Amino acid sequence: MKLCINCGKEKQSNVGNYCRDCYQKGERNHMFGNVRPEAIRKRISKSMKGINAGEKNPHWRGGKIKDTHGYVHIRVPNHPYAINGYVKRSRLIMEKILGRYLLLKEIIHHENEIRDDDKPENLKLFPCIGEHTSYHNRR
Numbered sequence: 001m002k003l004c005i006n007c008g009k010e011k012q013s014n015v016g017n018y019c020r021d022c023y024q025k026g027e028r029n030h031m032f033g034n035v036r037p038e039a040i041r042k043r044i045s046k047s048m049k050g051i052n053a054g055e056k057n058p059h060w061r062g063g064k065i066k067d068t069h070g071y072v073h074i075r076v077p078n079h080p081y082a083i084n085g086y087v088k089r090s091r092l093i094m095e096k097i098l099g100r101y102l103l104l105k106e107i108i109h110h111e112n113e114i115r116d117d118d119k120p121e122n123l124k125l126f127p128c129i130g131e132h133t134s135y136h137n138r139r
Helices: 020-025 029-034 038-048 089-098 129-138
Strands: 064-066 072-075 086-088 107-110 123-126
Touching (some): 072 089, 089 107
Antiparallel strands (some): 064 072, 107 123
């Protein structure tokens, strides 16, 4: 089901972004700059909700992503410290070892400095960023 980005009504054709009425009336001004009125945006998102969510999304990669710093994040939407539904894999592994959630101030250190190497023997827990920094300064 495709919706008109101008009025939010269901389109009869899958070609273009507008229904026939909006196209013929010349109400295509929202196309420039991808600006849509807020009410239309809400109507479209409400009707499209869940259609391409999670595994149905064509960009789904199994719930595992790698950030620009090299850390691997796993999708755990119900985790109390999840950010946008994702938690660092190293934190999840340490939580499993300890049997509790880590505090936000606790830091996971990778002994071999490879950020996507999350083997339990490679991970070290520091209670705060200060102790983690001291550890690096002593080396």
